[in-house]
Amino acid sequence: MLTTTAALGATLLTAGPAGAAAGTPQRVTLAASSTKATSTKTAATTTSAATSRAAKQSKRAAVAVKYAYKQIGDPYRYGGSGPGSWDCSGLAQGSWRKAGVKLPRTTQQIYRAVKHKVSWKGAKAGDLLFFYGGRTHVGIYVGHGYMIHAPHSGSHVKKIKLTHYYKSQFHGGVRPGY
Template sequence: MNAIAAPRTSPAAPAPAAAPRQQAQMTLVSAQAKISQSRKAKQKQRAAKAVNYAYKQIGDRYRYGGTGPGSWDCSGLAGGSWRKAGVKLPRTTTQIYKAVKHKVSWKGAVKGDLLFFYSGKSHMGIYVGKGYMIHAPSSGKKVKKIKLNRDYKRNFKGGVRPGY
């Protein structure tokens, strides 16, 4: 008996129609990665502008509720710096922390991130890299760049990355 055997197909082999679908999915993933890289690059540019603006405010006096120019409180300085970079932030420390969705850790902080300290996230500064931040400390003092010491690390309550 000469039986003609039907060709066998491997169950692991994709159906011919699956190849274009896989290619489309790979193209979509590639496009999303490019968008993500573009967003990251834009955020990094904005952060650099915010940090540069904060540096220019060093020496300005502290004033409770101050939003510049010339006098600042901590959240006013952060908001003013990021506003110059094209990003609008809410007015107070707690509002800013809640509004910015991209949270960061102590070790994950990069230039431009906003770091929050003390109970209720009542104080904040702009991280400028290499363990330093610029902030408006308190009444009678001036905006300054400081080294983040153990006291700040112990009182760290969270960080955010604006500009996404």
């Protein structure tokens, strides 16, 4: 009786071809198929980790967006980081802090610190969108062409439609928590 071995690079003994002398074993190497199986397993593990990371980021983004919605109506205050009054970066920072992600204080620092950049068309709920040449304003994208932001002195936190004006002033976006 012959035994089969399935280790990487192992040699396997099989029965000989029809017409060969009885009891004459043949050697077959399994290296190619075993390597392919190992590569497939590694690729599946990598894909699974990326999917898990994306799912975790998506949950955090939902928490940040929910928190931002609750701040609608709060007054704008220069340097405001809540609770009760906000400037644009304070609102972004506070919303993501609620989701368990620590962000720096200013718009420029946030943009530099968050490594996962996003485009206008690639924005998802929770992404931070930056406006004007020096990235001096930030809003939290909430989906369907809207963002929540703290616009300027004398105003309040509000949800607005991202019009052509904002598209023309867009200077980058980031995805925190990734």
